[in-house]
Amino acid sequence: MASQPGILTDWPWKPLGNFKYLVLAPWVAHNIYSVVFNDYVEEPFYYLVLPFLLARMLHNQIWISLSRNQIAKGKNRIVDKGLEFDQVDRESNWDDQILLHGLLLYIGYMTLPGNNSPMPLWRTDGVVLTALLHAGPVEFLYYWLHRALHHHFLYSRYHSHHHSSIVTQPITSVTHPFAEIVAYFLLFAIPNMIIIMFTRTTSMASIFGYAFYIDFMNNLGHCNFEFFPKKLFSIFPFFKYLCYTPTFHSLHHTKFRTNYSLFMPIYDYVYGTWDESTDDTYEASLKKTKDLPDVVHLTHLTTSDSIYHLQLGFASLASNPQTPKWYLYLMWPFTFVFKLMAWILGRTFVSERNNFEKLNLQTWVVTRFTQEYLLKRKSKRLNKIIEEAVLEADSMGVKVLSLGLLNQKEELNAYGQLYIQKFPKLRVKVVDGSSLAAAIVVKCSIPKGTKQILLRGNFDKVSFAIANTLCEANVRVTTLYQDELTKLQLGLNTNPRALSTASYEKKIWLVGDGWDEDEQKKAPKGTLFIPFSQFPPKQMRKDCLYHYTPAMLASPSITNMYCCENWLPRRAMSAWRIAGIVHALEGWNVHECGSTTFSITQVWDACIRHGFKPLDAPL
Template sequence: MICSNETYYMASQPGILTDWPWKPLGSFKYVLMAPWVVQTIIYCVTASHERDLAYCLILPMLMARLVHNQIWISVSRHRSAQGKSRIIDRGLEFSQVDRESNWDDYILLTGHIMCLAYTMLPEVASHLPVWRADGVVLVALLHAGPVEFLYYWFHRALHHHFLYSRYHSHHHSSIVTQPITAVAHPFAEVLAYVALFAIPQFATLFTKTASIASVYGYLFYIDFMNNLGHCNFELFPKKLFSLFPFLKYLAYTPSFHSLHHTKFRTNYSLFMPIYDYIYGTVDDSTDETYEMSLKRPKDSPDVVHLTHLTTPYSIYHLPLGFASLASNPQTAKWYLRFMWPFTFGFIATGWIFGRTFVSERNTFSKLNLQSWVVPRFTKQYLKGQSTSVNKLIEEAILEAESSAAKVLSLGLLNQQEELNGNGQLYIHKFPELKIKVIDGSSLAAAIAVNSIPESTSQVLLRGKFNKVSLAISIALTKRNVQVAILNKDEMTKLHSRLKAKVDLTLTATFDAKIWLVGDGWDENEQMRAAKGSIFIPFSQFPPKKMRKDCFYHYTPAMIAPSSFTNTHSCENWLPRRAMSAWRIAGIVHALEGWNVHECGSTTFNITQIWHATIRHGFQPLEFDIPF
């Protein structure tokens, strides 16, 4: 693990041209490309003469660069979650994700510049050949010489207090790098980099040696090396440097540049470390850090939380998906509909080759935590695919067991009663399991009960009766709260499942101010609720919000302690730093060292698990109750 004795923050004295010019437009910044898009499409479709291939490739190249960067983001986060060859242990936080959310600005800027170049310099920029060897060689030489040399000294100048405090500190706020950290810079700084990278491009244009390979190949090289240097896992095999020793001067490694973010005043080079070696600014620990990173094995989790995909578009809300979407509660985004080719590809791949994969890692109280995702969607759980789903869950439990994990918690429908009897199926099938399987029902019930105002005398219970609703009913009776049921059949069914005496009452009205709602209830009943009613779900999925004059609590969840690290994504629809009861239950189970399963009909004392959870720093998720 690498750490720094200094902490660097965002620019405290922002200089001129810090903000990007289209920042006020937000997501509508893409509209600025509309004129170029329309012009290019019209040209490529209607041109009667020989089309300019280089010009027609501008927009596809921009899309390819976006996809290329996203692949690096997903792979980097996945490898970092696994732990293999990870360089820095410190986690990402929401502040960094927000700061780097405009990583596509750099690609948009280069798109505008390329379109302008083709418009303003038609004599030298149009009808480029696909390949010219002399142009490719010239680009390589100019990059290795002027570009790398000028960048080195410009970069060192950026670390002078005046420029650092106004510009470059924004980039160094990210101690733990991820691929998009590479382009997280103020606008003025990016302009300087674009000017540097333009040297080889314009040199080949004006010497008439440019080609599609030199122009677009150079852009790909810049993106590739930028992403590689900030990916936070080492991928250069040691054998490569043994076969080609001089390569260490021509291509930096992820660990080489990572040291620049942790040690600050070393390893300044762009992509070629030769200038650091020439001017004596190579960090002394460069070789050691490289070798230690390569030797690092996969993490051995103490606690695994097993969740699954919800909707087809939820793949983009995973930590491995779109960073900006993952860092906010899951909501429908209209533009994801245009991603259907990728969505379909992911669905098909998950169905044919799918196996549970690591999505996120955290640490808390010396525990290594991981979230694993079953590549199946909610509808697949509900449409009779129990055999294939149970097989994936079984494989995950056995894999966690072989990894020496202590606890595995079942999230969402992975612990559905109809699927596996709240996890009991796996305990019966594998009676020798050392890992403890937790369905989290007791904590979910505890959170729901403690979300009910103290002054409440009656609640209306709606939804399918399960072990959570049973535990809630028993707990409310102890608090002298009456549980109202709408019809006699439901009351009879609930009584048959209860082993304790519970204060149940039949009601024909919807006057109760507090509604406890689970799965499988008629959500249209909301329209008959009294104004100001509070809906408190005890299910894994939130109810559909059909009333603006009523109040809806979150599904059972709590806020994670500040010591809970690497928290940079939201769990499904929950707000930032909120975690579902089912996920927290596994963590508390491991912290308390409880050597029992919580599956089938087994439940814990909800008062005991509530106090244990609070004792470990988890806090109730605040909700503004109107009375």
Template sequence: MASRPGILTAWPWKPLGSFKYVILAPWAIQSTYSWMVKEESERDLANFLILPLLLWRMLHNQIWITLSRYRTAKGNSRIVDKAIEFDQVDRERDWDDQILFGGILFYLANQTMKGASQIPLWRTDGVVITILLHAGPVEFLYYWLHRALHHHFLYSRYHSHHHSSIVTEPITSVIHPFAEHISYFLLFAIPMMTVVVTGTASVAALAGYLTFIDFMNNMGHCNFELIPTFLFRVFPPLKYLMYTPTFHSLHHTQFRTNYSLFMPLYDYIYGTVDKSTDELHESALKRKEECPDVVHLTHLTTPESVYHLRLGFAYLASQPHTSKWYLKLMWPLTLWSMIFTWVYGRTFTVERNRFDKLKLQTWVLPKYTIQYLMQWQKVAINRVIEEAIVEADRKGTKVISLGLMNQEEELNTYGGLYLKKHPKLNVKVVDGSSLAVAVLLHNIPKATIQVLLRGKLTKVASALAFNLCQRGIQVATVHEEEHMKLKNSFNNKCGSNLVISKSYSQKIWLVGDGLSEEEQQKAPKGTTFIPYSQLPPIKYRKDCSYHCTPAMLTPLSLENVDSCEQNWLPRRVMSAWRIAGIVHALEGWSEHECGYAMLNTDKVWKAALQHGFQPLNHLSN
């Protein structure tokens, strides 16, 4: 919101929330129905294509969002290094409002203006007129409108909302108050209305012009440079006719320079070009891919999780996972994304952070949870993980932490497999089990005298049970084989605190993978389920509480946090396994933590607290 919001700041349909798309429903239904029932000679192609055009604009914008977030995470050609946080994601979530606004106006014009219906696919004269009118009056008028919006009166009431984003993303280009969008649409309507009135309009001219505006807007705000300098050397006048991402980024960092829309000509004429424009352009292009100090290796979970990645839908990524009805309608795209990820055999970078002096990155394996459960997929998964570790080692990474199922015992012996194959690794492989155990020990209520251990026995489960027994808390299991497996791993040091329970009466359950609905139903009312697994249990009971998976609250000094980890963790909460890798690098520990080896839990816990990570207080539901 602007610092002093003026009139017509909010969009008219804001009270509708996510149901705002219903305002287009009557128009879309009418245009589709008319196309289907009318004779071929009476069909209005322009009216029918408005809805596909709006969908194309949304897809076009999303492609730019994904590309921008991927490129800026990797670092090559990145322009501005400052962080994007949750407040910017929240402020820019309604970037599609201007597409809805355009759709309403297109439908109205088609129904009311002579020459706006029954238009052909192509007319050369109309395309030429559109180009000339944009290069002439539109660019000139925009320059002066933009300068006016930087006058303190209009800036404080309208344009400051746009400039709240110093580090831009493609969708930053359309984040303006409603009144400001009205003025922009009036400008962009000059070429479109002219070709309609003169009878030279065509689908290509109108749709092409809108696509051009979207393309240039997104490019100018993408925060990575992609226009090579040789273009300006080969054709020098081009520098006056086409801006670059670095050109416009200076407008967001300097505010009083580089006002032009897409053609810098008027900045050169009126002396408002930033003096560092050419230098920044060249330096951004020379910028190499960033070499991280710490890499966290994770993977996809469900088919819909691709939309919750930071490279997916920005607003969904910024919230803990909730089922959205519209994702069900996108199953064809979801299916194609699954096919692509199954074929694509390398990790990809989704996020970059900075903490203290460390550069952090998150890499994702294009594998789903279900694939980790398939025996025939394990070789391929291990190959991708191994390649990621070797690549991190080659880049000089200090620590690589294994998240989710990338450290399964059956898959790679908690990461120990890679040390056997590459004993001279400089990068430290960390499974984070010691910090996960420490977090769990502090999640258990102090008055607890007995807990029930259910689910798959893992390295974390065994260490957790051992620590509880050493602290005088009884750990109960319900199966003899589980009891014996734990007892043997403890070397008879647990005393009488490891017991077999004949009932499910305990009110504190420590649960891992494999906890069934049938077992959950046996728990007494009010039971607290505390997962020790990386994946949370399915919640079948409404009369019980479920803690989140082992995690801690991150310090505010951790930069560029604008997405929720693992879909189910709240904002600025990070899994213990990921934090363990960061702490390992901060402390400069020289040993690996993988295989069956573990660090001292008290030492790791104190180190995490010392670096600003905080325990969660009763984060359950």
């Protein structure tokens, strides 16, 4: 929002929320009706509007994913600062201008003269005239409109909303108040209106192609990474006056009073508003190499639609906890293609970059899904991918690699011990985070004063650590069956009297993987389910409480956090991810994998000391 919002700041359909697409319903319904009842409109342009709008959305999304991936890796990055959730929320309505364009196209077809005669696919004279009109009056008028928007009166009421984003991403280009977008639409309509009203040389190529050009150049200018080769400007020196670079416009967002031009910088050179640091910043961006991380968190894809929840996916989904969305089922063709691509890729990629104190943090994603980790026949291939990631991290000089989700599964690699045994000279420290996961459950999740808990699920490294600590604190740990109790007694070094069997009538359940989730139906009302596993339990009871999986709120010093980690809330990190960060901060020169565990008190105190805070509220 602008600092002093002016009139027509909000979009007309803002009250509709996610139902805003209904504004196009009458035209879409008419299209369907015409096809079903063979009442075709002779003009093919009419039927191409909706596919064109969808193509524009896809085009923008490709730029978003490409930009986020490139910035996460660091190569050719221009502004080396991070995004935050407030910017993601502010820019979440980037599709509003596409809806407005659709309305104008439909209304224009119905009201402008000559809409009954079929529009040609291509007319060279119309395309050339569109290009000339853009290079002439559109670029010139935009330059002065843009300078006017930087006057205090208009800037405070409108344009400051756009400039709230110092670090740009492609969709920043269309993040404007409604009135400002309307002004731009009127400006960009000049070529089409002149052609339609005076020369009658319009074509679908000139109308749709011009809009695509505007989108392409807007995304290019706000992508925050440089890719124009220096050789291009050496061969064609005058080209720098005709086409801006991402660096050129990025400086406008950091300097504010320079580089006002739309896509052709010539007017900044003519009127003396060109930023003198443009060339140096451009060359510095081209020399920027990939980031070398200090800490890597290795995770993997979960459900089929988890691809859309990644930082490289849909911004609105990635910035909120992962939950099922009905409309993602409609995207199954794209989901199938993405799953096929993930299967073919068969390795890891950089998904996220953060900074904390002097550490460069990265999240790497294994392109495999949860269901594959549950198949024994897939173990060999999965271990190969994880092993390659460990060796790559080691070759890059990474200090710590933490294993997230099922990448540390006991049946798969014995909590990472497999790689340590195979490569005993590894310099990178492999961390499974079990000690911190147990610490969070004991120190934070279990209510103070608890005297008895019921333990459900497979007994693993985390559950044994929790049970041992609770028994030492005289908290009775119970199971449902005698064989479970026997297994627990054999795995602990504690007083057996602190263990016993019990019924379902316990108010606090510690639950892990492998338990029968239908047991929830037998729990008394008000039961608190506390997971100690990587994955949350299925919530089957509305009269019970469910805690998050072991996690903490990130330290305020961690920057560039604008995506949620799986199902966790904003700025929350899983215990397994935090464990790697704290391991590096403390300089612990040992692995935490296999049967190795740390003192629960030691890892908890270290987390608190480095600014991590308890995430102690149930869902």
